[in-house]
């Protein structure tokens with residue numbers, strides 16, 4: 001279904017149709033809004049994410065965009081304005097919508113907000129919550145590298161480069177189904193081997209950091225599985 005655009009003063013939102021009907025749609029992006037019953041997400045991420053109850057009955061994850069690293073102290077959550085579609089939130093929403101519509105490994109985006117402050121803006125995103133999801137970082141013993149490889153390959157075949165494919169941005173649900181999240185700064189591009197490898201190596205670095213030798217061993221099987229699955233689909237596209 002088509003997303004709805006809502007404008008209110010300096011705030012501009014893209015919303016899933018069921019949320020556009022809410023009484024105060026911009027307040028869906030405020031963790032302090034009591035009707036959301038926001039609970040901070042404790043695992044992974046930059047401590048600016050909350051599990052929320054949405055007025056349409058859905059469970060969501062609300063995230064406000066924050067900078068990491070040294071820049072964070074100076075300009076904590078402001079970004080340079082370069083047009084609506086270039087905002088972090090709207091761009092991430094568009095990519096997640098495209099992927100979630102055709103793949104079963106990406107949660108659906110439900111809302112994207114930006115608020116202009118002259119030359120800068122701040123932003124927030126709401127996505128469908130995956131129930132009982134656990135990051136790959138904490139589930140290595142149970143995660144099937146073949147299944148994770150298939151999920152990453154699907155994203156790549158859809159023409160999307162993930163900007164931060166770490167072990168907290170791959171989730172497993174209770175049925176061991178794999179979900180890829182956090183498409184902040186992701187790009188649509190023709191996915192040459194170099195782009196794919198960048199994503200795979202990012203995951204390697206992350207797994208080694210959180211799980212050491214075990215992480216490396218798991219990644220090596222994962223990497224082989226990815227290359228094999230990719231090789232299997234290549235001839236069909238010639």
Ligand SMILES: Nc1ncnc2c1ncn2[C@@H]1O[C@H](COP(=O)(O)OP(=O)(O)O)[C@@H](O)[C@H]1O
Nearest residue numbers: 041043044045046061107128129130133168182
């Ligand atoms: N759709 C989702 N379902 C369940 N948990 C999620 C979902 N999206 C994010 N999370 C949880 O929130 C954390 C932070 O979200 P993420 O999108 O990775 O933002 P960031 O890493 O920029 O803080 C994730 O590591 C994960 O634990």
Ligand SMILES: [Mg+2]
Nearest residue numbers: 045168169182
């Ligand atoms: Mg993340």
